[in-house]
Amino acid sequence: MINQHDIIETVKMIGEHHLDVRTITMGISLLDCVSPSKEETAKRVYEKVVRNANDLVATGEKIAKMYGIPIVNKRVSVTPVSLVGSSSGGYLEIARALDKAAKEIGIDFIGGYSALVQKGATKQENDFLDTIPEALATTEKVCSSVNLASTRAGINMDVCGKVGRLIKETAYLTRDRESIGCAKFVAFANAVEDNPFMAGAFHGVGEADKVINVGVSGPGVVKTALERIGDADLGTVCETIKKTAFKVTRVGQLVAQKASEMLNANFGIVDLSLAPTPVVGDSVAHILEEIGLEQVGACGTTACLALLNDAVKKGGIMASSHVGGLSGAFIPVSEDIGMINAVNSGALSLNKLEAMTAVCSVGLDMIAIPGDTSAEVISALIADEAAIGVVNNKTTAVRVIPAYGKKVGDSVEFGGLLGQAPIMDISTVSPARFINRGGRIAAPVHANKN
Amino acid sequence: MRAYITVMGKDKVGIIAAVANTLSDCKINIEEINQTILQGTFTMIMAVDTKESSLSIEEINTELTKCGSALGVEIAIRHEDIFNAMHQI
Numbered sequence: 400m401i402n403q404h405d406i407i408e409t410v411k412m413i414g415e416h417h418l419d420v421r422t423i424t425m426g427i428s429l430l431d432c433v434s435p436s437k438e439e440t441a442k443r444v445y446e447k448v449v450r451n452a453n454d455l456v457a458t459g460e461k462i463a464k465m466y467g468i469p470i471v472n473k474r475v476s477v478t479p480v481s482l483v484g485s486s487s488g489g490y491l492e493i494a495r496a497l498d499k500a501a502k503e504i505g506i507d508f509i510g511g512y513s514a515l516v517q518k519g520a521t522k523q524e525n526d527f528l529d530t531i532p533e534a535l536a537t538t539e540k541v542c543s544s545v546n547l548a549s550t551r552a553g554i555n556m557d558v559c560g561k562v563g564r565l566i567k568e569t570a571y572l573t574r575d576r577e578s579i580g581c582a583k584f585v586a587f588a589n590a591v592e593d594n595p596f597m598a599g600a601f602h603g604v605g606e607a608d609k610v611i612n613v614g615v616s617g618p619g620v621v622k623t624a625l626e627r628i629g630d631a632d633l634g635t636v637c638e639t640i641k642k643t644a645f646k647v648t649r650v651g652q653l654v655a656q657k658a659s660e661m662l663n664a665n666f667g668i669v670d671l672s673l674a675p676t677p678v679v680g681d682s683v684a685h686i687l688e689e690i691g692l693e694q695v696g697a698c699g700t701t702a703c704l705a706l707l708n709d710a711v712k713k714g715g716i717m718a719s720s721h722v723g724g725l726s727g728a729f730i731p732v733s734e735d736i737g738m739i740n741a742v743n744s745g746a747l748s749l750n751k752l753e754a755m756t757a758v759c760s761v762g763l764d765m766i767a768i769p770g771d772t773s774a775e776v777i778s779a780l781i782a783d784e785a786a787i788g789v790v791n792n793k794t795t796a797v798r799v800i801p802a803y804g805k806k807v808g809d810s811v812e813f814g815g816l817l818g819q820a821p822i823m824d825i826s827t828v829s830p831a832r833f834i835n836r837g838g839r840i841a842a843p844v845h846a847n848k849n
Numbered sequence: 850m851r852a853y854i855t856v857m858g859k860d861k862v863g864i865i866a867a868v869a870n871t872l873s874d875c876k877i878n879i880e881e882i883n884q885t886i887l888q889g890t891f892t893m894i895m896a897v898d899t900k901e902s903s904l905s906i907e908e909i910n911t912e913l914t915k916c917g918s919a920l921g922v923e924i925a926i927r928h929e930d931i932f933n934a935m936h937q938i
Contacts, residue, residue, distance in 0.1 A: 409927075
Protein backbone atom coordinates (compact mmCIF):
# COMPACT_ATOMS: atom_id res chain seq x y z
CA MET A 400 0.00 0.00 0.00
CA ILE A 401 1.14 3.54 -0.75
CA ASN A 402 2.10 5.52 2.34
CA GLN A 403 -1.15 6.54 4.04
CA HIS A 404 0.02 10.12 4.53
CA ASP A 405 0.52 10.43 0.77
CA ILE A 406 -2.99 9.14 0.15
CA ILE A 407 -4.49 11.58 2.64
CA GLU A 408 -2.43 14.39 1.12
CA THR A 409 -3.91 13.70 -2.31
CA VAL A 410 -7.43 13.52 -0.93
CA LYS A 411 -6.99 16.83 0.91
CA MET A 412 -5.36 18.53 -2.08
CA ILE A 413 -8.43 17.72 -4.14
CA GLY A 414 -11.12 18.10 -1.49
CA GLU A 415 -9.89 21.08 0.49
CA HIS A 416 -7.27 22.92 -1.56
CA HIS A 417 -8.96 23.03 -4.97
CA LEU A 418 -6.54 20.86 -6.91
CA ASP A 419 -8.20 20.31 -10.24
CA VAL A 420 -7.54 19.81 -13.90
CA ARG A 421 -8.57 23.15 -15.32
CA THR A 422 -9.11 21.96 -18.85
CA ILE A 423 -8.85 19.13 -21.31
CA THR A 424 -8.55 20.90 -24.64
CA MET A 425 -8.79 19.00 -27.91
CA GLY A 426 -6.95 20.64 -30.78
CA ILE A 427 -8.52 19.87 -34.15
CA SER A 428 -7.04 20.72 -37.53
CA LEU A 429 -9.54 22.31 -39.90
CA LEU A 430 -7.17 22.56 -42.83
CA ASP A 431 -9.08 19.85 -44.68
CA CYS A 432 -12.33 21.84 -44.32
CA VAL A 433 -11.24 24.62 -46.67
CA SER A 434 -13.56 25.15 -49.63
CA PRO A 435 -14.29 28.05 -52.01
CA SER A 436 -17.91 28.04 -50.78
CA LYS A 437 -18.81 29.76 -47.49
CA GLU A 438 -21.64 27.35 -46.72
CA GLU A 439 -19.61 24.25 -47.59
CA THR A 440 -16.66 25.39 -45.43
CA ALA A 441 -18.95 26.09 -42.47
CA LYS A 442 -20.67 22.72 -42.92
CA ARG A 443 -17.35 20.87 -43.03
CA VAL A 444 -16.11 22.75 -39.94
CA TYR A 445 -19.24 21.91 -37.98
CA GLU A 446 -19.12 18.25 -38.97
CA LYS A 447 -15.43 17.84 -38.25
CA VAL A 448 -15.62 19.40 -34.78
CA VAL A 449 -18.68 17.35 -33.82
CA ARG A 450 -17.23 14.14 -35.26
CA ASN A 451 -13.91 14.48 -33.45
CA ALA A 452 -14.97 15.99 -30.13
CA ASN A 453 -18.35 14.36 -29.67
CA ASP A 454 -17.09 12.22 -26.79
CA LEU A 455 -14.88 14.89 -25.19
CA VAL A 456 -17.27 15.90 -22.41
CA ALA A 457 -18.31 12.33 -21.54
CA THR A 458 -14.68 11.19 -21.54
CA GLY A 459 -13.66 14.09 -19.29
CA GLU A 460 -16.41 13.19 -16.86
CA LYS A 461 -15.44 9.53 -16.90
CA ILE A 462 -11.80 10.34 -16.14
CA ALA A 463 -12.85 12.76 -13.40
CA LYS A 464 -14.82 9.99 -11.70
CA MET A 465 -12.11 7.37 -12.19
CA TYR A 466 -9.44 9.46 -10.46
CA GLY A 467 -11.78 11.44 -8.22
CA ILE A 468 -10.51 14.79 -9.49
CA PRO A 469 -12.61 17.62 -10.95
CA ILE A 470 -12.00 18.42 -14.61
CA VAL A 471 -13.44 21.90 -14.73
CA ASN A 472 -13.60 22.68 -18.45
CA LYS A 473 -13.65 20.71 -21.67
CA ARG A 474 -12.64 22.82 -24.66
CA VAL A 475 -11.75 22.63 -28.31
CA SER A 476 -9.17 24.65 -30.21
CA VAL A 477 -9.06 24.80 -33.99
CA THR A 478 -6.80 25.92 -36.82
CA PRO A 479 -6.82 29.73 -37.07
CA VAL A 480 -10.05 30.60 -38.84
CA SER A 481 -8.27 33.35 -40.82
CA LEU A 482 -6.62 30.49 -42.73
CA VAL A 483 -9.61 28.16 -42.93
CA GLY A 484 -11.88 30.89 -44.28
CA SER A 485 -9.47 32.72 -46.56
CA SER A 486 -10.57 30.86 -49.68
CA SER A 487 -14.30 31.49 -49.19
CA GLY A 488 -14.27 34.64 -47.07
CA GLY A 489 -16.99 33.07 -44.91
CA TYR A 490 -15.42 33.86 -41.55
CA LEU A 491 -18.65 34.67 -39.72
CA GLU A 492 -20.29 31.55 -41.11
CA ILE A 493 -17.41 29.55 -39.60
CA ALA A 494 -17.80 31.37 -36.26
CA ARG A 495 -21.46 30.39 -36.15
CA ALA A 496 -20.64 26.81 -37.15
CA LEU A 497 -18.07 26.61 -34.34
CA ASP A 498 -20.55 28.00 -31.82
CA LYS A 499 -23.24 25.57 -32.93
CA ALA A 500 -20.81 22.65 -32.77
CA ALA A 501 -19.62 23.71 -29.28
CA LYS A 502 -23.21 23.80 -28.02
CA GLU A 503 -24.02 20.49 -29.71
CA ILE A 504 -21.19 18.63 -27.97
CA GLY A 505 -21.57 20.51 -24.66
CA ILE A 506 -18.07 21.98 -24.34
CA ASP A 507 -17.32 25.18 -22.44
CA PHE A 508 -15.37 27.15 -25.06
CA ILE A 509 -14.03 26.80 -28.58
CA GLY A 510 -10.92 28.79 -29.50
CA GLY A 511 -9.25 29.58 -32.78
CA TYR A 512 -11.12 32.51 -34.27
CA SER A 513 -7.59 33.71 -34.74
CA ALA A 514 -5.03 35.26 -37.05
CA LEU A 515 -1.24 35.08 -37.03
CA VAL A 516 -0.22 38.46 -38.40
CA GLN A 517 2.96 39.28 -36.49
CA LYS A 518 4.80 40.49 -39.57
CA GLY A 519 2.10 41.38 -42.05
CA ALA A 520 -1.52 40.75 -42.89
CA THR A 521 -2.97 39.71 -46.23
CA LYS A 522 -6.12 41.37 -47.56
CA GLN A 523 -8.06 38.29 -46.42
CA GLU A 524 -6.54 38.50 -42.94
CA ASN A 525 -7.49 42.16 -42.69
CA ASP A 526 -11.03 41.24 -43.74
CA PHE A 527 -10.98 38.53 -41.08
CA LEU A 528 -9.83 40.93 -38.35
CA ASP A 529 -12.75 43.22 -39.15
CA THR A 530 -15.21 40.39 -38.41
CA ILE A 531 -13.93 39.73 -34.87
CA PRO A 532 -16.29 42.11 -33.00
CA GLU A 533 -19.38 40.73 -34.71
CA ALA A 534 -18.18 37.14 -34.25
CA LEU A 535 -17.69 37.70 -30.52
CA ALA A 536 -20.98 39.56 -30.13
CA THR A 537 -23.10 37.00 -31.96
CA THR A 538 -21.65 33.78 -30.53
CA GLU A 539 -21.39 32.48 -26.97
CA LYS A 540 -18.60 29.93 -26.92
CA VAL A 541 -16.22 31.22 -29.57
CA CYS A 542 -12.91 32.73 -28.42
CA SER A 543 -10.63 34.83 -30.57
CA SER A 544 -6.97 35.79 -30.61
CA VAL A 545 -4.52 37.71 -32.75
CA ASN A 546 -0.77 37.19 -32.71
CA LEU A 547 0.61 40.59 -33.63
CA ALA A 548 4.23 40.31 -32.58
CA SER A 549 7.07 37.84 -32.23
CA THR A 550 10.71 37.95 -31.26
CA ARG A 551 11.66 36.90 -34.80
CA ALA A 552 9.33 39.33 -36.60
CA GLY A 553 9.04 42.33 -34.28
CA ILE A 554 5.71 44.08 -33.70
CA ASN A 555 3.12 44.66 -36.41
CA MET A 556 1.96 48.11 -35.38
CA ASP A 557 -0.62 48.35 -38.18
CA VAL A 558 -2.47 45.41 -36.66
CA CYS A 559 -1.78 46.69 -33.15
CA GLY A 560 -3.51 49.96 -34.04
CA LYS A 561 -6.42 48.10 -35.55
CA VAL A 562 -6.83 45.74 -32.58
CA GLY A 563 -7.39 48.70 -30.22
CA ARG A 564 -10.34 49.73 -32.39
CA LEU A 565 -11.65 46.14 -32.60
CA ILE A 566 -11.61 45.83 -28.80
CA LYS A 567 -13.56 49.10 -28.46
CA GLU A 568 -16.10 47.93 -31.02
CA THR A 569 -16.47 44.56 -29.29
CA ALA A 570 -17.07 46.32 -25.97
CA TYR A 571 -19.78 48.42 -27.60
CA LEU A 572 -21.47 45.50 -29.35
CA THR A 573 -21.66 43.56 -26.08
CA ARG A 574 -22.46 46.61 -23.93
CA ASP A 575 -25.66 45.01 -22.59
CA ARG A 576 -23.57 42.14 -21.14
CA GLU A 577 -20.82 44.15 -19.38
CA SER A 578 -18.79 44.17 -22.63
CA ILE A 579 -18.14 40.44 -22.15
CA GLY A 580 -17.07 40.03 -25.77
CA CYS A 581 -13.69 41.50 -24.80
CA ALA A 582 -13.18 38.72 -22.22
CA LYS A 583 -13.16 36.28 -25.14
CA PHE A 584 -10.41 38.07 -27.07
CA VAL A 585 -6.68 38.20 -26.51
CA ALA A 586 -3.85 39.97 -28.36
CA PHE A 587 -0.56 38.01 -28.26
CA ALA A 588 3.13 38.39 -28.76
CA ASN A 589 4.91 35.07 -29.34
CA ALA A 590 1.66 33.06 -29.26
CA VAL A 591 2.07 29.32 -28.78
CA GLU A 592 0.40 26.69 -30.95
CA ASP A 593 -0.55 24.24 -28.21
CA ASN A 594 -2.11 26.44 -25.54
CA PRO A 595 -5.06 24.73 -23.82
CA PHE A 596 -6.23 27.91 -22.06
CA MET A 597 -8.79 30.40 -23.29
CA ALA A 598 -9.25 32.90 -24.74
CA GLY A 599 -5.97 32.35 -26.56
CA ALA A 600 -6.14 28.68 -27.57
CA PHE A 601 -5.78 27.82 -31.24
CA HIS A 602 -4.54 24.70 -33.01
CA GLY A 603 -1.27 25.53 -34.75
CA VAL A 604 -0.59 24.51 -38.33
CA GLY A 605 2.43 22.52 -37.15
CA GLU A 606 0.19 20.25 -35.07
CA ALA A 607 -1.28 16.80 -35.81
CA ASP A 608 -4.91 16.31 -36.84
CA LYS A 609 -6.31 15.71 -33.34
CA VAL A 610 -4.37 16.48 -30.17
CA ILE A 611 -5.10 16.55 -26.45
CA ASN A 612 -3.56 19.35 -24.37
CA VAL A 613 -4.21 19.57 -20.65
CA GLY A 614 -3.97 22.52 -18.28
CA VAL A 615 -3.65 21.87 -14.57
CA SER A 616 -4.33 24.17 -11.68
CA GLY A 617 -3.43 24.33 -8.06
CA PRO A 618 -2.75 27.75 -6.49
CA GLY A 619 -4.53 26.61 -3.32
CA VAL A 620 -2.30 23.54 -3.05
CA VAL A 621 0.86 25.63 -3.37
CA LYS A 622 -0.35 28.13 -0.78
CA THR A 623 -1.22 25.39 1.69
CA ALA A 624 2.21 23.79 1.24
CA LEU A 625 3.86 27.15 1.94
CA GLU A 626 1.76 27.69 5.07
CA ARG A 627 3.31 24.53 6.49
CA ILE A 628 6.90 25.81 6.25
CA GLY A 629 6.28 28.98 8.27
CA ASP A 630 9.12 31.51 7.99
CA ALA A 631 11.67 29.20 6.36
CA ASP A 632 14.15 30.82 3.97
CA LEU A 633 13.51 31.36 0.26
CA GLY A 634 15.49 28.27 -0.74
CA THR A 635 12.98 26.21 1.21
CA VAL A 636 10.12 28.19 -0.36
CA CYS A 637 11.39 27.28 -3.84
CA GLU A 638 11.85 23.62 -2.95
CA THR A 639 8.34 23.44 -1.49
CA ILE A 640 6.81 24.98 -4.62
CA LYS A 641 8.82 22.65 -6.86
CA LYS A 642 7.70 19.53 -5.02
CA THR A 643 4.07 20.66 -5.08
CA ALA A 644 4.21 21.60 -8.77
CA PHE A 645 5.65 18.17 -9.50
CA LYS A 646 2.69 16.42 -7.89
CA VAL A 647 0.15 18.71 -9.53
CA THR A 648 1.70 18.22 -12.95
CA ARG A 649 1.81 14.43 -12.56
CA VAL A 650 -1.97 14.53 -12.26
CA GLY A 651 -2.12 16.53 -15.50
CA GLN A 652 0.15 14.05 -17.25
CA LEU A 653 -1.98 11.12 -16.07
CA VAL A 654 -5.20 12.77 -17.22
CA ALA A 655 -3.69 13.86 -20.55
CA GLN A 656 -2.42 10.35 -21.31
CA LYS A 657 -5.71 8.73 -20.38
CA ALA A 658 -7.79 11.25 -22.34
CA SER A 659 -5.57 10.88 -25.44
CA GLU A 660 -5.92 7.11 -25.29
CA MET A 661 -9.70 7.16 -24.76
CA LEU A 662 -10.30 9.78 -27.46
CA ASN A 663 -7.87 8.23 -29.94
CA ALA A 664 -5.94 11.49 -30.20
CA ASN A 665 -2.26 12.42 -30.00
CA PHE A 666 -1.02 13.45 -26.57
CA GLY A 667 0.15 17.03 -27.03
CA ILE A 668 1.36 18.75 -23.90
CA VAL A 669 0.67 19.47 -20.26
CA ASP A 670 0.53 23.19 -19.51
CA LEU A 671 2.02 23.84 -16.08
CA SER A 672 0.29 27.16 -15.56
CA LEU A 673 -0.97 27.91 -12.08
CA ALA A 674 -4.45 29.10 -13.01
CA PRO A 675 -6.51 30.76 -10.28
CA THR A 676 -10.30 30.96 -9.97
CA PRO A 677 -12.36 33.58 -8.12
CA VAL A 678 -13.02 31.04 -5.34
CA VAL A 679 -11.41 31.72 -1.96
CA GLY A 680 -8.38 29.43 -1.57
CA ASP A 681 -7.56 29.30 -5.28
CA SER A 682 -5.56 32.50 -5.70
CA VAL A 683 -2.09 33.16 -7.11
CA ALA A 684 -2.07 36.52 -5.29
CA HIS A 685 -2.47 34.70 -1.99
CA ILE A 686 0.61 32.59 -2.73
CA LEU A 687 2.64 35.79 -3.18
CA GLU A 688 1.21 37.08 0.08
CA GLU A 689 2.10 33.80 1.81
CA ILE A 690 5.69 34.25 0.63
CA GLY A 691 5.71 37.46 2.64
CA LEU A 692 3.93 40.41 1.06
CA GLU A 693 1.35 42.26 3.09
CA GLN A 694 -0.69 42.44 -0.10
CA VAL A 695 0.03 41.74 -3.75
CA GLY A 696 1.18 44.92 -5.48
CA ALA A 697 3.71 45.78 -2.76
CA CYS A 698 7.35 46.32 -3.70
CA GLY A 699 8.74 42.79 -3.93
CA THR A 700 5.75 41.46 -5.86
CA THR A 701 7.70 41.05 -9.11
CA ALA A 702 10.52 39.23 -7.31
CA CYS A 703 8.12 36.87 -5.51
CA LEU A 704 6.30 36.16 -8.78
CA ALA A 705 9.58 35.46 -10.59
CA LEU A 706 10.49 32.98 -7.85
CA LEU A 707 7.07 31.31 -8.03
CA ASN A 708 7.02 31.09 -11.82
CA ASP A 709 10.49 29.58 -12.01
CA ALA A 710 9.90 27.07 -9.22
CA VAL A 711 6.62 25.91 -10.81
CA LYS A 712 8.45 25.23 -14.07
CA LYS A 713 11.35 23.44 -12.40
CA GLY A 714 8.98 21.20 -10.47
CA GLY A 715 6.65 20.58 -13.37
CA ILE A 716 9.10 19.86 -16.16
CA MET A 717 10.22 16.50 -14.77
CA ALA A 718 6.64 15.48 -14.10
CA SER A 719 5.51 15.52 -17.71
CA SER A 720 6.93 13.99 -20.87
CA HIS A 721 5.87 17.04 -22.90
CA VAL A 722 5.50 20.42 -21.29
CA GLY A 723 4.13 23.25 -23.41
CA GLY A 724 1.43 25.85 -23.78
CA LEU A 725 1.92 28.90 -21.62
CA SER A 726 3.34 27.16 -18.53
CA GLY A 727 3.82 29.73 -15.81
CA ALA A 728 1.71 31.57 -13.27
CA PHE A 729 -1.38 33.40 -14.48
CA ILE A 730 -2.23 36.76 -12.96
CA PRO A 731 -5.70 37.58 -14.22
CA VAL A 732 -7.37 40.23 -12.12
CA SER A 733 -11.05 39.29 -12.37
CA GLU A 734 -10.37 35.57 -11.87
CA ASP A 735 -8.33 35.86 -8.66
CA ILE A 736 -9.89 37.02 -5.40
CA GLY A 737 -6.51 38.18 -4.04
CA MET A 738 -5.92 40.35 -7.12
CA ILE A 739 -9.44 41.80 -6.93
CA ASN A 740 -8.95 42.68 -3.25
CA ALA A 741 -5.57 44.29 -3.97
CA VAL A 742 -7.01 46.44 -6.75
CA ASN A 743 -9.94 47.46 -4.56
CA SER A 744 -7.65 48.44 -1.68
CA GLY A 745 -5.35 50.44 -3.97
CA ALA A 746 -2.35 48.14 -3.42
CA LEU A 747 -2.21 46.88 -7.01
CA SER A 748 -1.99 49.18 -10.04
CA LEU A 749 -1.94 48.56 -13.76
CA ASN A 750 1.71 49.67 -13.84
CA LYS A 751 2.67 47.04 -11.28
CA LEU A 752 0.75 44.39 -13.20
CA GLU A 753 2.70 45.33 -16.32
CA ALA A 754 5.98 44.85 -14.47
CA MET A 755 4.76 41.49 -13.18
CA THR A 756 4.07 40.28 -16.71
CA ALA A 757 7.78 40.51 -17.49
CA VAL A 758 8.45 37.51 -15.24
CA CYS A 759 5.44 35.24 -15.61
CA SER A 760 2.90 33.98 -18.07
CA VAL A 761 1.08 35.52 -19.63
CA GLY A 762 0.27 39.19 -19.54
CA LEU A 763 -2.31 41.81 -18.69
CA ASP A 764 -5.21 39.45 -18.24
CA MET A 765 -8.88 40.10 -17.51
CA ILE A 766 -8.38 43.73 -16.63
CA ALA A 767 -11.37 46.06 -16.86
CA ILE A 768 -10.64 49.68 -17.75
CA PRO A 769 -12.95 52.69 -18.16
CA GLY A 770 -15.31 52.47 -21.12
CA ASP A 771 -14.15 55.82 -22.48
CA THR A 772 -10.52 54.69 -22.82
CA SER A 773 -9.43 55.57 -26.36
CA ALA A 774 -8.57 52.93 -28.95
CA GLU A 775 -5.06 54.42 -29.21
CA VAL A 776 -4.45 53.95 -25.47
CA ILE A 777 -5.55 50.31 -25.75
CA SER A 778 -3.30 49.78 -28.77
CA ALA A 779 -0.39 51.39 -26.94
CA LEU A 780 -1.02 49.18 -23.89
CA ILE A 781 -0.85 46.16 -26.21
CA ALA A 782 2.33 47.51 -27.81
CA ASP A 783 3.99 47.88 -24.39
CA GLU A 784 3.07 44.33 -23.50
CA ALA A 785 4.20 43.02 -26.89
CA ALA A 786 7.53 44.82 -26.43
CA ILE A 787 8.05 42.98 -23.13
CA GLY A 788 7.34 39.68 -24.87
CA VAL A 789 9.43 40.37 -27.96
CA VAL A 790 12.47 41.63 -26.09
CA ASN A 791 12.35 38.93 -23.42
CA ASN A 792 11.63 36.13 -25.90
CA LYS A 793 8.48 35.07 -24.06
CA THR A 794 4.75 34.97 -24.62
CA THR A 795 2.82 38.02 -23.49
CA ALA A 796 -0.80 38.88 -24.02
CA VAL A 797 -3.42 41.50 -23.35
CA ARG A 798 -7.03 40.76 -22.49
CA VAL A 799 -8.60 44.06 -21.45
CA ILE A 800 -12.23 45.02 -21.17
CA PRO A 801 -12.99 48.72 -21.80
CA ALA A 802 -16.34 48.24 -20.08
CA TYR A 803 -18.91 50.35 -21.87
CA GLY A 804 -20.36 53.13 -19.70
CA LYS A 805 -18.21 52.22 -16.69
CA LYS A 806 -15.63 54.33 -14.87
CA VAL A 807 -13.03 53.86 -12.13
CA GLY A 808 -14.84 52.80 -8.96
CA ASP A 809 -17.38 50.66 -10.85
CA SER A 810 -16.97 46.97 -11.48
CA VAL A 811 -18.14 44.39 -13.99
CA GLU A 812 -19.47 40.95 -13.14
CA PHE A 813 -18.95 38.18 -15.68
CA GLY A 814 -19.72 35.21 -13.46
CA GLY A 815 -18.26 31.70 -13.50
CA LEU A 816 -14.55 31.31 -14.11
CA LEU A 817 -14.35 34.83 -15.59
CA GLY A 818 -15.22 36.37 -12.23
CA GLN A 819 -15.65 40.01 -11.38
CA ALA A 820 -13.39 42.95 -12.26
CA PRO A 821 -13.03 46.36 -10.62
CA ILE A 822 -12.49 49.08 -13.24
CA MET A 823 -8.79 50.04 -13.07
CA ASP A 824 -7.29 53.43 -13.62
CA ILE A 825 -5.26 53.78 -16.83
CA SER A 826 -3.20 56.72 -18.10
CA THR A 827 -5.13 58.86 -20.55
CA VAL A 828 -2.03 60.70 -21.77
CA SER A 829 -2.26 60.32 -25.52
CA PRO A 830 -0.01 57.91 -27.46
CA ALA A 831 -2.11 58.58 -30.61
CA ARG A 832 0.69 59.99 -32.76
CA PHE A 833 2.86 56.94 -32.03
CA ILE A 834 0.06 54.48 -32.83
CA ASN A 835 -1.07 56.29 -35.96
CA ARG A 836 2.40 56.12 -37.49
CA GLY A 837 1.74 52.44 -38.30
CA GLY A 838 4.40 50.21 -39.79
CA ARG A 839 6.49 47.70 -37.88
CA ILE A 840 8.76 47.76 -34.87
CA ALA A 841 11.76 45.75 -36.02
CA ALA A 842 12.79 42.49 -34.39
CA PRO A 843 15.29 42.97 -31.57
CA VAL A 844 18.95 42.34 -32.21
CA HIS A 845 18.92 39.04 -30.29
CA ALA A 846 16.34 37.67 -32.76
CA ASN A 847 19.25 37.21 -35.17
CA LYS A 848 20.47 33.93 -33.75
CA ASN A 849 21.34 31.96 -36.86
CA MET B 850 -8.85 -2.56 -11.25
CA ARG B 851 -6.99 -1.70 -8.09
CA ALA B 852 -8.25 1.35 -6.26
CA TYR B 853 -8.05 3.12 -2.94
CA ILE B 854 -11.08 3.96 -0.86
CA THR B 855 -10.76 6.75 1.67
CA VAL B 856 -13.20 7.21 4.51
CA MET B 857 -12.94 10.36 6.61
CA GLY B 858 -15.21 11.87 9.24
CA LYS B 859 -16.44 11.69 12.82
CA ASP B 860 -15.81 8.36 14.51
CA LYS B 861 -18.80 6.22 15.47
CA VAL B 862 -19.75 2.59 15.94
CA GLY B 863 -20.08 0.52 12.78
CA ILE B 864 -18.24 2.50 10.10
CA ILE B 865 -15.91 -0.33 9.09
CA ALA B 866 -18.75 -2.86 9.14
CA ALA B 867 -21.02 -0.70 7.00
CA VAL B 868 -18.34 0.07 4.42
CA ALA B 869 -17.25 -3.58 4.31
CA ASN B 870 -20.86 -4.67 3.78
CA THR B 871 -21.32 -2.22 0.91
CA LEU B 872 -18.13 -3.48 -0.70
CA SER B 873 -19.19 -7.07 -0.21
CA ASP B 874 -22.53 -6.32 -1.90
CA CYS B 875 -20.60 -4.80 -4.82
CA LYS B 876 -18.32 -7.87 -4.97
CA ILE B 877 -15.24 -5.80 -4.23
CA ASN B 878 -12.36 -7.51 -2.51
CA ILE B 879 -10.58 -5.66 0.31
CA GLU B 880 -6.84 -6.28 0.12
CA GLU B 881 -5.58 -4.00 2.87
CA ILE B 882 -7.09 -1.80 5.54
CA ASN B 883 -5.38 0.98 7.43
CA GLN B 884 -7.43 2.81 9.99
CA THR B 885 -6.47 5.51 12.44
CA ILE B 886 -7.68 8.66 14.17
CA LEU B 887 -5.82 11.59 12.59
CA GLN B 888 -6.18 14.90 14.44
CA GLY B 889 -9.50 13.71 15.87
CA THR B 890 -10.84 12.53 12.50
CA PHE B 891 -11.65 8.93 11.74
CA THR B 892 -9.48 8.07 8.74
CA MET B 893 -9.58 4.76 6.94
CA ILE B 894 -7.78 3.78 3.77
CA MET B 895 -8.63 0.56 1.98
CA ALA B 896 -6.78 -0.93 -0.96
CA VAL B 897 -9.36 -2.86 -2.99
CA ASP B 898 -9.61 -4.95 -6.13
CA THR B 899 -12.74 -4.45 -8.23
CA LYS B 900 -12.16 -7.12 -10.87
CA GLU B 901 -14.98 -9.39 -9.60
CA SER B 902 -17.46 -6.53 -9.57
CA SER B 903 -19.82 -5.92 -12.45
CA LEU B 904 -20.17 -2.26 -11.48
CA SER B 905 -18.27 0.62 -13.06
CA ILE B 906 -16.20 2.94 -10.86
CA GLU B 907 -18.97 5.56 -11.20
CA GLU B 908 -21.55 3.09 -9.91
CA ILE B 909 -19.29 1.97 -7.08
CA ASN B 910 -18.76 5.62 -6.18
CA THR B 911 -22.53 6.15 -6.04
CA GLU B 912 -22.96 3.18 -3.69
CA LEU B 913 -20.15 4.38 -1.45
CA THR B 914 -21.51 7.94 -1.37
CA LYS B 915 -24.88 6.56 -0.26
CA CYS B 916 -23.16 4.55 2.47
CA GLY B 917 -21.14 7.63 3.52
CA SER B 918 -24.25 9.82 3.74
CA ALA B 919 -25.94 7.30 6.04
CA LEU B 920 -22.84 7.20 8.27
CA GLY B 921 -22.14 10.94 8.17
CA VAL B 922 -18.62 10.42 6.75
CA GLU B 923 -16.99 11.17 3.42
CA ILE B 924 -16.17 8.17 1.27
CA ALA B 925 -14.43 8.23 -2.09
CA ILE B 926 -12.88 5.68 -4.41
CA ARG B 927 -10.02 6.55 -6.73
CA HIS B 928 -8.08 4.46 -9.23
CA GLU B 929 -4.63 3.69 -7.79
CA ASP B 930 -2.92 5.41 -10.73
CA ILE B 931 -3.54 8.91 -9.37
CA PHE B 932 -1.71 8.07 -6.12
CA ASN B 933 1.10 6.30 -7.95
CA ALA B 934 1.47 9.26 -10.32
CA MET B 935 1.67 11.83 -7.54
CA HIS B 936 3.80 9.99 -5.03
CA GLN B 937 6.06 7.60 -6.93
CA ILE B 938 8.69 8.40 -9.52
